[in-house]
Amino acid sequence: MPGDLYLLAGRYRLIERLGQGGAGTVWRAIDDMLDRQVAVKQVRVPEGLGPRERAEFADRAMHEARSAGRLRDPAIVLVHDVVLEGDQPWIIMDLTTGRSLDKVIKERGPLPPGFVAAVGLRVLSALEVAHAHGILHQDVKPANILLDADGTAMLTDFGIAAPMGGRGDMFGSAGSPGYMAPERLNEQPSGPSADLWSLGASLYTAVEGRAPFERALPAAVAAAVLLHEPPFPARAGRELGGLLMAMLAKDPAARPTAAQVRQVLTALTGAGTAPGHRQQRHRQKRPRRWWPVPAALAAVVALGAGGWYAAAALTRQETGRYTTAPDPCTLLTDAQAARLVKGTPKRSLTRPGECQWLIREGTVPARSLVVRIWAERPNRDLGGPEVAQRRFASEKSTRAAAEGLSQRQAYGAVTAITGVGEAAITQNGFKFYLNSTTSGSADSILLFRTSNLLGEVRWRREDVPVDGSPGKDAADAMADPETAIAAARLITAALAK
Missing domain, CATH: 3.30.200.20 (Phosphorylase Kinase; domain 1)
Structure with missing residues (x-):
């Protein structure tokens, strides 16, 4: 040190x-x-x-x-x-002289909603600039929001920032569990809405004086982010509280956009925004907006585990075929996996909802087939299949944006595939090894949707030689998409039984 x-x-x-x-x-x-x-x-x-x-x-x-x-x-x-x-x-x-928002909260407790809205506007401005440049912050939290003496906020620590369209990998888990969006905790592809989720969690902490998913242990915090709804932030008031609850939606497609967040926060700023200033007793009337927490959300919280399914039934929303995602390790037989990876693989449940079949050459990974499955739930406006359709469309556009060569990593074009579920796309990727222009790892990634279920199949091969000089076409030239497609067809056939 x-x-x-x-x-x-x-x-x-x-x-x-x-x-x-x-x-x-x-x-x-x-x-x-x-x-x-x-x-x-x-x-x-x-x-x-x-x-x-x-x-x-x-x-x-x-x-x-x-x-x-x-x-x-x-x-x-x-x-x-x-x-x-x-x-x-x-x-x-x-080097900034400001004090971090988390320290201000510890010293002064809950902060006035108007002041919190002003802080949110400043941080939102920083995030919008970063997103316009194709960069995600990935670590928005009170400790990374600095306040000057006049209350002006700045966002710091882009140290783990990442380009949009990136995939979760062994380096992608940096951040703070209570302020990481559910899709990041699940190591699924994330976009600007993940940063907005983290902003919502930070503003919730500022206005309530406690984090939305506060628990004693980090593992319990992560579980709460994935499985539970936070208490409504009563100190925030109806409008800011409703916005924060909407920003903390589990489903990225259900969260408000940056423009919608800006509209609400702008309306909430004004008198009484300094952290030491008392709020006025009277309140101006403001127009009602779309984000107040609906009765259905309260019903889901009251029903507890499995409540989303019961609430959807009460409101006659279409839930889809799958109340829960099946165990991905049961969707391919050992014999099928062996034929696909051309060897005798080791099967393991690498995380909830994800199974890997791995071939090693000695102690070094050589080939792997990874299957990830998750079920989308109905939200207040859409049934499960419609939520899955939106998520699929969002994933498709995000992955298409990653096409091209960046440093030593290349992604090919997104291609539609027929005969796999209700919709499917593939994309090839290639990453050159450090200081090498002759070999690297090749990925063929297939995303499919059926009813309210989404699945991803990733076929990876290591030490793949490059044919010719590296370029943006390396991903497609070195890929083996047929293996991923064959695996996905077997999986969707198993799901249809």
């Missing part, structure tokens, strides 16, 4: 540690070249990585920090430089 006088890159002299979290450690430092104070973030490198994986992580962290450095907004803490020392990434940023 660097000491007080550690000199980074012959230029940045570390003075003191300012804070530490899941994404890394932040230091106060002196830039000897420009004779000014800066903040230096030592990015946390996940434990247990091999040399190649550590190098890949460092390379990705550097690339994403450079991307974040291009963002310009009054509410974004600027990134000035990125440094790689060995395989340890460091990010050099503006």
Whole structure:
């Protein structure tokens, strides 16, 4: 661990540690070249990585920090430089004098709704700029929202920011469980709505003085995010409270857009926005909007486990064929899996809703087939199959946006496939190994929908040689989509029985 006088890159002299979290450690430092104070973030490198994986992580962290450095907004803490020392990434940023929102909440308790709305507007502005540049923040939380003396908010710590269209991988779990959207906890593809979910959770904490999914243990927090609805934030009032509940919807398609969030927060800002200011007793009348929590939501909370299905039945919404997703490990027989992966694979339930069949060559993974299944639930407006259709369309557009070559990773075009469920698409991916233009890992990914069920099949091969120079067509040239398609047809046939 660097000491007080550690000199980074012959230029940045570390003075003191300012804070530490899941994404890394932040230091106060002196830039000897420009004779000014800066903040230096030592990015946390996940434990247990091999040399190649550590190098890949460092390379990705550097690339994403450079991307974040291009963002310009009054509410974004600027990134000035990125440094790689060995395989340890460091990010050099503006040193801000503001205090973090979580510390303000601890000292003062619940904050006035008008002030919270003003903070939300500033952070929303920063997120909209990042999203316009194709970047997700991925760690919006009160500790990363800084407040100046006048209450002006800034969003910091783009250290684990990621490009849109990226897939969950071994490095994609950084963040804070109580402020990570359900799709991120499930390591499913996420988009701008995941950052807005985290903003909603942060504003909920500010106005209530407690986190929406507060629990004693991190595992219990993650389970609450995935399975439970938070209590209605009574201190927020009807309008802000309704907005926050809508932002915290489990289904990304059911959450309000950034424009809708901005409209509500703008209407709520005004007198009594300073954290020490008492709210006025009288309230101006405002027009009723679409986000108040519906009676159906209250019914779901009251019914508890399985309540969504009963509530949907009460409101005559179509639930779909599947009340729960089937065990993915039962959708392929051992013989079928062996034919697909061309060997005798090891089968394992890698996480709830996901099964992997893995072939190793010695101790090194060589080929793997991963099947992920999840059921979509009805929301207040749509039945289960309609929610699944929207989610499928959203996934299709997100994956299409990832087409092309970025650094050493390439994705091909999204292609429709017939004969697999009610709708299906495939996309090929290829990632070059670090400092290599001759080999890498090749993915063929198939997403399908049937009724209210969505499934993903990922066929991965390691040490795939590249035929010719690397380019944006490498993903399709090196792919084997037929194996993923064959697996998906077997799976949908099993589901139809």
